[in-house]
Amino acid sequence: MLEKAKGLAVDALFMDLEDAVAPLAKQEARENIIAALTGGGYGDKILSVRVNDWTSQWTYADVIAVIDGAGVFLDCIMLPKAQSAEQVIALDLLITQLELANHLQPGAIGIEVQIENALGLVNVNAIAASSPRLETIIFGPADFMASINMKSLVVGEQPPGYDVGDAYHHILMSILMAARANGKLAIDGPYLAIKDPEGLRRVASRSAALGLDGKWVLHPDQVDVVNEVFSPLQSDYDHAELILDAYDYYTSAAGGSRGAVMLGNEMIDEASRKMALVIAAKGKAAGLVRTTAFEVPA
Numbered sequence: 001m002l003e004k005a006k007g008l009a010v011d012a013l014f015m016d017l018e019d020a021v022a023p024l025a026k027q028e029a030r031e032n033i034i035a036a037l038t039g040g041g042y043g044d045k046i047l048s049v050r051v052n053d054w055t056s057q058w059t060y061a062d063v064i065a066v067i068d069g070a071g072v073f074l075d076c077i078m079l080p081k082a083q084s085a086e087q088v089i090a091l092d093l094l095i096t097q098l099e100l101a102n103h104l105q106p107g108a109i110g111i112e113v114q115i116e117n118a119l120g121l122v123n124v125n126a127i128a129a130s131s132p133r134l135e136t137i138i139f140g141p142a143d144f145m146a147s148i149n150m151k152s153l154v155v156g157e158q159p160p161g162y163d164v165g166d167a168y169h170h171i172l173m174s175i176l177m178a179a180r181a182n183g184k185l186a187i188d189g190p191y192l193a194i195k196d197p198e199g200l201r202r203v204a205s206r207s208a209a210l211g212l213d214g215k216w217v218l219h220p221d222q223v224d225v226v227n228e229v230f231s232p233l234q235s236d237y238d239h240a241e242l243i244l245d246a247y248d249y250y251t252s253a254a255g256g257s258r259g260a261v262m263l264g265n266e267m268i269d270e271a272s273r274k275m276a277l278v279i280a281a282k283g284k285a286a287g288l289v290r291t292t293a294f295e296v297p298a
């Protein structure tokens with residue numbers, strides 16, 4: 001499984017000590033993860049380990065084992081079911097000691113949190129501001145649906161009977177706002193129906209449209225759909241680059257030092273430039289190459 005993951009076109013990988021590992025297998029899983037991390041071969045993928053949450057008996061020992069055993073190979077610890085800023089601070093303090101004890105660069109190991117219950121969502125702004133180590137806020141739909149008693153077993157899909165909008169809009173937007181207000185990444189969680197790429201596309205498209213930065217995949221077959229959904233269309237990427245060039249030109253002395261001008265049928269100004277920067281950055285990150293050029297008007 002991990003060997004296969006090394007070759008996938010994903011930005012990040014996480015190894016699990018939490019819900020995918022039975023209680024009696026936790027110790028062995030720690031050892032397997034340390035061996036997998038020290039074995040290397042992951043290129044520039046971000047590597048995280050999901051430890052057990054602070055209400056369990058395992059969190060402290062998970063963190064100690066993984067950082068003592070393979071801290072230098074690790075980018076982030078992922079804390080599931082995060083419920084308060086204090087929980088993140090507690091993890092931060094533990095990591096700080098382990099970095100010192102293992103002669104790792106201070107602050108090198110980041111934190112990712114999963115928002116998976118009502119208390120976590122209610123506290124998401126404080127969680128987002130809790131630690132400079134915090135890099136990423138992730139929506140955990142399966143646990144979240146269970147924790148609020150949502151009447152559905154299909155993770156990420158609209159619950160039957162709710163036909164007046166998107167049941168996840170408030171949750172995703174709250175996570176996104178907390179992330180953006182604090183300069184963190186916002187990531188959508190898993191879609192469990194692996195054999196349903198169209199369902200995955202539908203659900204992923206919603207979070208991509210809102211502005212989230214990515215989505216988990218659980219299986220190699222989900223990678224292409226999610227990469228496609230989170231990348232801009234070629235035409236949008238070209239358009240964004242055109243706006244940036246045009247804006248550069250028209251705001252320059254040669255272009256008349258103008259702040260608002262027409263580009264084709266649309267008016268562009270500083271806000272358009274900011275929107276174009278977002279799409280252009282996403283396009284570049286997805287490896288798109290520009291197919292049009294701005295021409296200075298004669």
Ligand code: GLV
Nearest residue numbers: 140141142143189
């Ligand atoms: C992921 O951990 C989830 O609960 O959806």
Ligand code: MG
Nearest residue numbers: 116140142143
């Ligand atoms: Mg979960």
